[in-house]
Amino acid sequence: MxxxxxxxxxxxxxxxxxxxxxxxxxxxxxxxxxxxxxxxxxxxxxxxxxxxxxxxxxxxxxxxxxxxxxxxxxxxxxxxxxxxxxxxxxxxxxxxxxxxxxxxxxxxxxxxxxxxxxxxxNRLLHDVGLIKYRNNKRNKSRYFINVAGLGFDAAVAYKTNCLKDKSRGNKFSYFWNILSTLFKYEPKKVEVSVGEDKFKEYMLSMNVGIGKYSGGKMQFTPSARIDDGLFDFTFIENISKIEIIKNIKRLYDGTILEHPNIRSYRAKTIEIKSDERVFLEADGESLGHTPAKFTILKRALNVVSDFGR
Structure with a gap:
């Protein structure tokens, strides 16, 4: 048809x-x-x-x-x-x-x-991400096309979604929810496998990106490309709340990766494990929790785009 x-x-x-x-x-x-x-x-x-x-x-x-x-x-x-x-x-x-x-x-x-x-x-072939995760005792899966987040990012998304469900909030809600959640959220210890790299440490937040922008034009994964067959993975270490506030502008100007306590990787697969549940979101939708595994599907979807011209 x-x-x-x-x-x-x-x-x-x-x-x-x-x-x-x-x-x-x-x-x-x-x-x-x-x-x-x-x-x-x-x-x-x-x-x-x-x-x-x-x-x-x-x-x-x-x-x-x-x-x-x-x-x-x-x-x-x-x-x-x-x-x-x-x-x-x-x-x-x-x-x-x-x-x-x-x-x-x-x-x-x-x-x-x-x-x-x-x-x-006009269209291009767009990468798609697949997440396999847990929701209480059930194994679940979800596809996504932009940016997923775990930890602090997911906590902010959950609060934002609660406002949306009550027909409240606006385009600035995500920013204000960052500030209101910041002083309540405690860093979590996670075990990360990203490509060939493996490490175990405390983190504040993590993002897995296909696209660059999320949370109202913030750039947690500023170097991401929508068709390169790779995730951009940003790992934010356990940094002080004052340090976060001082560097919020970096989320908007694309310089977040220049901070010494923020690391970035590129990989086709990413796996996150933790003893304590770490919650996640994808494209702003609140999902479940760890363990979570991300797999990229390279150029798997035809999308109408100005970049396809």
Whole structure:
């Protein structure tokens, strides 16, 4: 089927999508894009809707919402057995609060420009990450396309998601949640295997990146590339809270890796173990906890992108 299916999350962007959908629908129609659409009703819906779309022979899917909506759609594309994921084209119209993934792949925030890009179908082959982890006593798995985090980062994401679920918060919520969580969070001891490197020590936070931006344009993995077949892994040691506050600007200007207590690696696989549970998130979605193993799927997804021109 050559028609697009738009999977629309009306709650994304603190209900912004619901308010803007009529205008987005008008622009899609004006640009003579052949499409149908369906609204999600709850968290996790987009995964099932994407899976059903592939089952029903849709080969082109638009994610309309935030980074979390796109993550759910990607999981639907990869957690189905009807068609090779490489046969699917994923487009995105970002209406969320952070919209970090769109910045990583060159999709404009302006609706007119992003829909013109969608119409062009310029695309690139994008890496996809697979995480295997635990949620209480159950083994779980999740795909992601931008940045995952463990430790302090996951604690901040959890707090941010709680606000979103109550239709509260804004694009600055992540930053303020960093400050409010900082003085409560205690570093965790972890055992890390990243490529051929292995070490065991206390850490404050860790990030596994395919894209550069997360948390509202912060750059925890500033050198990441979306199609190189490698994760960028940033390990933040047990540094003082005052030191963190003094260096927050580094998260925005891309110089975080210049700090002497922050290390970076590149690898196809990463494994994290710990005696105490260390929680994780992926693309801003709160998941489970360690042990966790990350595997890269090189150039596994067709994504409409300005970088594909």
């Amino acid at each position: 050559n028609k697009w299916l738009a999977i629309v999350n009306p709650h994304a962007g603190i209900e912004k999508t619901r308010k803007k959908w009529d205008y987005i629908e008008y622009l899609l129609t004006k640009n003579k894009i052949d499409f149908e659409y369906i609204f999600t009703t709850k968290r996790g819906d987009a995964t099932g809707l994407a899976r059903e779309a592939v089952k029903n022979n849709y080969k082109k899917i638009i994610s309309v919402g935030g980074d979390g909506t796109a993550n759910e759609v990607v999981n639907g594309i990869f957690k189905q057995k009807y068609r090779d994921p490489l046969e699917i084209i994923l487009g995105v119209i970002e209406v969320g609060t952070g919209n970090d993934w769109c910045k990583s792949i060159g999709v404009p925030s302006d609706f007119k420009k992003s829909i013109a890009l969608l119409k062009s179908e």
